Amino acid sequence: xxxxxxxxxxxxxxxxxxxxxxxxxxxxxxxxxxxxxxxxxxxxxxxxxxxxxxxxxxxxxxxxxxxxxxxxxxxxxxxxxxxxxxxxxxxxxxxxxxxxxxxxxxxxxxxxxxxxxxxxxxxxxxxxxxxxxxxxxxxxxxxxxxxxxxxxxxxxxxxxxxxxxxxxxxxxxxxxxxxxxxxxxxxxxxxxxxxxxxxxxxxxxxxxxxxxxxxxxxxxxxxxxxxxxxxxxxxxxxxxxxxxxxxxxxxxxxxxxxxxxxxxxxxxxxxxxxxxxxxxxxxxxxxxxxxxxxxxxxxxxxxxxxxxxxxxxxxxxxxxxxxxxxxxxxxxxxxxxxxxxxxxxxxxxxxxxxxxxxxxxxxxxxxxxxxxxxxxxxxxxx
Amino acid sequence: xxxxxxxxxxxxxxxxxxxxxxxxxxxxxxxxxxxxxxxxxxxxxxxxxxxxxxxxxxxxxxxxxxxxxxxxxxxxxxxxxxxxxxxxxxxxxxxxxxxxxxxxxxxxxxxxxxxxxxxxxxxxxxxxxxxxxxxxxxxxxxxxxxxxxxxxxxxxxxxxxxxxxxxxxxxxxxxxxxxxxxxxxxxxxxxxxxxxxxxxxxxxxxxxxxxxxxxxxxxxxxxxxxxxxxxxxxxxxxxxxxxxxxxxxxxxxxxxxxxxxxxxxxxxxxxxxxxxxxxxxxxxxxxxxxxxxxxxxxxxxxxxxxxxxxxxxxxxxxxxxxxxxxxxxx
Numbered sequence: 001x002x003x004x005x006x007x008x009x010x011x012x013x014x015x016x017x018x019x020x021x022x023x024x025x026x027x028x029x030x031x032x033x034x035x036x037x038x039x040x041x042x043x044x045x046x047x048x049x050x051x052x053x054x055x056x057x058x059x060x061x062x063x064x065x066x067x068x069x070x071x072x073x074x075x076x077x078x079x080x081x082x083x084x085x086x087x088x089x090x091x092x093x094x095x096x097x098x099x100x101x102x103x104x105x106x107x108x109x110x111x112x113x114x115x116x117x118x119x120x121x122x123x124x125x126x127x128x129x130x131x132x133x134x135x136x137x138x139x140x141x142x143x144x145x146x147x148x149x150x151x152x153x154x155x156x157x158x159x160x161x162x163x164x165x166x167x168x169x170x171x172x173x174x175x176x177x178x179x180x181x182x183x184x185x186x187x188x189x190x191x192x193x194x195x196x197x198x199x200x201x202x203x204x205x206x207x208x209x210x211x212x213x214x215x216x217x218x219x220x221x222x223x224x225x226x227x228x229x230x231x232x233x234x235x236x237x238x239x240x241x242x243x244x245x246x247x248x249x250x251x252x253x254x255x256x257x258x259x260x261x262x263x264x265x266x267x268x269x270x271x272x273x274x275x276x277x278x279x280x281x282x283x284x285x286x287x288x289x290x291x292x293x294x295x296x297x298x299x300x301x302x303x304x305x306x307x308x309x310x311x312x313x314x315x316x317x318x319x320x321x322x323x324x325x326x327x328x329x330x331x332x333x334x335x336x337x338x339x340x341x342x343x344x345x346x347x348x349x350x351x352x353x354x355x356x357x358x359x360x361x362x363x364x365x366x367x368x369x370x371x372x373x374x375x376x377x378x379x380x381x382x
Numbered sequence: 383x384x385x386x387x388x389x390x391x392x393x394x395x396x397x398x399x400x401x402x403x404x405x406x407x408x409x410x411x412x413x414x415x416x417x418x419x420x421x422x423x424x425x426x427x428x429x430x431x432x433x434x435x436x437x438x439x440x441x442x443x444x445x446x447x448x449x450x451x452x453x454x455x456x457x458x459x460x461x462x463x464x465x466x467x468x469x470x471x472x473x474x475x476x477x478x479x480x481x482x483x484x485x486x487x488x489x490x491x492x493x494x495x496x497x498x499x500x501x502x503x504x505x506x507x508x509x510x511x512x513x514x515x516x517x518x519x520x521x522x523x524x525x526x527x528x529x530x531x532x533x534x535x536x537x538x539x540x541x542x543x544x545x546x547x548x549x550x551x552x553x554x555x556x557x558x559x560x561x562x563x564x565x566x567x568x569x570x571x572x573x574x575x576x577x578x579x580x581x582x583x584x585x586x587x588x589x590x591x592x593x594x595x596x597x598x599x600x601x602x603x604x605x606x607x608x609x610x611x612x613x614x615x616x617x618x619x620x621x622x623x624x625x626x627x628x629x630x631x632x633x634x635x636x637x638x639x640x641x642x643x644x645x646x647x648x649x650x651x652x653x654x655x656x657x658x659x660x661x662x663x664x665x666x667x668x669x670x671x672x673x674x675x676x677x678x679x680x681x682x683x684x685x686x687x688x689x690x691x692x693x694x695x696x697x698x699x700x701x702x703x704x705x706x707x708x709x710x711x712x
Contacts, residue, residue: 044684071684075632077542078625082442086678089435090426101542102626113434126540176541 034066035301037294038087039120040080040097044071047263050341051287056294058343062350063298063357068092077102081109088113094138094297096120096290103127110136116300118293121285123315125178132313138296139313141289141371144320148179148235151283152186155233155257158281158324160194160204164231164255167191169210170218170242171235180235184210187233218245231280234258239267243278252276259283261323263339272326282323284338286374288347289318291356295367299358306364316368319375328376335379347374347382407657411649415669422676429679430672437556441625443671444559445618449637450644450663451570452614455579455607457645458658460587461516463505463608465523466615466641469498470634471531473619478629479534481548495616502612506605516604524638535631542630545623553624562621566614571660573610583607587654643691644670646698 039056043049056067068090073079080099084106087095094116097106103117104127110117111134119140124131131137145151159167169187171180188206195203207226211218213236222245231254234242238258246252252270255277261284262268271279299305321336323329332338337345348370356362356370402409422430429435449466456463473494480490501523509516535543552558574580582603585593594600622634648666650658673694677687 044688068678068681069684070678073632073636075541075630076635077628077630077633078445078622079636081626082438082674083678085438085441086675089429089432089438089675090679090681091429101630102628104544105626105628126542173536175536175539 034060034064035094035298036090036092037065037067037297038084038090038092038095039067039069040072040083040087040095040099041069042072042074042098044069047261047338047341048284048287051338052290054341054343055287055290055337055346058346059348059350059353062354063294065294065298072097072099072101074099074101077105081105085109088115093301094118094294096293096297098122100124100126100128103131107131107134107136116297118297120290120293121318123179128315132315134313137313138293138300139310139316141292141316141318143285143318144283145317146179146315148181148183149186152183152235153190154322155281156187156190156194158257159231159233160191162231162255162280165202165204166226166229166231167204167206168222168226168229168232168254169207169235170222170232170238171210171212173212173214176215177236183235213241216241218242220245220249223249223251229254231255231257239282243267246278252278254278255280257281261321261338268329268333271323271329274326280324282329283320285318285320286336286347287338288374289371291348291353292316292318292367292371295353295356295362302357302359304357304359306358306362306367308364309358310364314364314368316371318371319373319378321374321376321379323376328380331376331380335382347378407649407651408659408661411647411662411665411669414647415665415672418669418672418676422672422680425681426676426679430676435675435679439671439675440556440559441554442675443667444563445621445625445637446640446644446667446671447563447664448566448614448618448621449641450648450667451566451660452611452618453641453645454570454574454650454658454660454663455583455610457642457650457652458574458580458583458587458654459590459604459607460652460654461604462642463520463611464517464638465501465505465520465527466611467634467636467638468524468527468531469501469615470619470622470637471629471632472527472534473497473616474623474629474633475531475534475543477619477623478543478545481550482546485547487548487550491616491620494619495613498612498616498619499609500612501615502609503605506608507601510601510604516608531633532631535629542628544628550624550627553620559621562617566617567660567664570614570663574660579603579606579610584654584656584658587658588656640670643695646695647673649698652699 039052041049041052053069060066068087070083070087072083081102084095084097088109092115095106095110096118098120100119100122103124107117116136116138118138121143122140123142123146124140169184171177171184174181191204191206198204207229211222218241232238232242234256236242237260238256239260239262242256242258246254246256257280261282267279269275270277271282321332321338323332335345337343337347354360356367453463453466477490477494480493481487505516505519505523508514509519535541582593582598585598586600586603590600623629644666645663646652646666647669648662648664650662650666673691677690682690
């Protein structure tokens with residue numbers, strides 16, 4: 001009886017699988033002459049993924065494109081090469097990847113197949129110098145600014161103005177995020193400069209040695225080692241790696257200035273003056289920045305390049321949304337596609353993206369300007 | 383009357399339905415592979431069989447096939463080795479270090495081979511000496527190798543390391559890959575079907591106590607079986623490295639589970655035993671690689687791919703789990 005039951009369950013599941021497979025395959029079919037672009041993201045779900053997919057869906061008709069998605073591994077090069085190969089096999093003419101992993105091997109595959117590669121919210125730190133001259137590499141748009149100096153200084157200024165005196169410093173390891181060292185140094189330099197002229201009781205103490213998180217949440221021991229801190233500069237993704245530890249140890253009185261964002265209410269309800277007020281600054285990059293590699297790819301595929309196309313592939317900064325107070329958070333909730341996941345909230349309409357193409361009179365300079373004009377000020381002005 | 387029933391039963395076992403019943407898992411596994419080929423040929427709009435895709439299928443199959451063939455000896459005993467993924471990662475990194483400093487592929491391979499053999503011996507022997515399930519020793523190795531992999535990469539100051547002074551891509555040539563797969567396949571086929579190694583490992587899987595009472599030195603053959611797998615791990619690490627010419631903290635991490643899936647998809651029972659066959663590894667590997675490749679080529683959504691793989695895994699486990707004890711690998 002049990003054996004029969006097992007067989008019945010298996011057959012039902014197999015039939016269901018075959019039907020869903022056929023249904024999904026059917027969805028991708030009948031695309032005609034659409035240009036197929038493969039998108040490799042390092043996550044398969046979450047607000048950034050939803051917003052990216054919605055944005056691309058919104059512009060696909062106008063650009064005559066269709067998009068296929070794969071999830072990349074953050075640490076396994078062979079898996080990423082396989083993912084890229086499968087995208088090429090499925091007929092993709094261009095690839096947009098968020099991971100700089102096995103990039104040279106993937107570019108070799110692209111060259112063999114006549115496919116182009118672009119980067120999205122990644123600085124391609126490891127491979128950029130080796131691949132920037134490759135004709136199949138169209139460049140990358142960085143997750144914010146390539147140099148971390150400016151944000152480090154901006155946070156230092158905020159902390160000085162907000163009046164916090166004992167600052168904790170937390171970042172990811174240097175081998176993975178080397179530019180967080182620049183952030184760290186710029187922050188310290190700014191605070192040091194302030195301390196030179198500040199009265200003794202106004203001086204700011206910064207944690208002597210920055211804590212490095214090995215992609216694990218902050219340890220509770222941190223508070224024993226740093227008992228007096230009243231604010232933390234979390235250069236890493238503090239929403240996921242620092243805030244849970246603050247909550248678990250009843251330390252939400254410590255203010256958190258950090259990179260990253262979440263659409264989760266447990267975060268947003270504790271921002272600024274709301275809730276426990278732990279979060280004082282959140283930062284995220286706009287998914288619309290994907291237009292940089294996308295337009296560069298489409299130009300290459302259609303054989304029509306910008307008149308001012310640079311001689312080598314570029315690593316382009318993108319503007320970020322910095323949320324520093326409740327009013328700005330409300331604006332993000334109302335107007336940002338990252339939060340709403342709706343294409344109607346996008347910074348760009350489909351026809352505006354189409355106008356960026358070389359065949360429609362676009363220029364490289366114009367394209368760069370667009371991806372660098374999506375700041376909080378731009379959001380407020382919309 | 384009783385004789386008549388027995389005779390009737392015997393006839394029915396040797397008849398058409400008897401053959402079907404005896405070979406039910408083989409039939410399911412072959413049907414699975416055929417089904418994958420048919421479905422994906424249609425849904426991928428022919429992309430499955432274009433020259434480029436065939437070359438990447440060979441490239442992907444090579445590593446999995448060599449590992450699955452080696453794993454056959456371990457799985458046929460009803461055991462498993464969850465350290466194989468991190469072992470592959472560490473071996474790839476070590477080979478890069480050796481190649482970059484000496485340029486000698488032979489030295490790199492021999493070093494890795496010796497390490498793999500030692501790990502095999504450790505997995506097979508220590509579990510017996512300490513009276514532990516062999517999965518515990520392989521878990522121990524997994525943690526140790528995972529730590530070593532992390533430290534080795536961290537010491538480079540980067541999140542990955544590449545081969546600089548040697549053209550490792552020569553091993554990514556389809557002809558070389560096919561040749562090596564064939565050679566390994568022939569050796570494993572012979573060892574598994576015509577030598578004591580294959581017979582004893584299957585006997586251990588079927589009933590270890592009986593095998594021991596029949597005079598089989600089970601400890602010795604367990605060690606040899608794990609070492610045989612070690613040889614295959616060393617060979618596979620060369621081809622894994624040849625794919626990208628680089629390695630990082632996560633290189634190889636998914637292989638332990640992937641190999642288990644390959645073997646199970648081939649119709650091999652988790653509990654090993656006499657129904658373990660070389661074709662389980664061959665058919666399972668081809669099915670697994672085709673499944674991953676075909677689903678992506680067919681434009682199936684990422685989340686759906688995960689669900690489909692999980693469903694297939696569940697189906698196979700339900701179908702192949704033996705009634706008697708329903709034991710998982712020890």
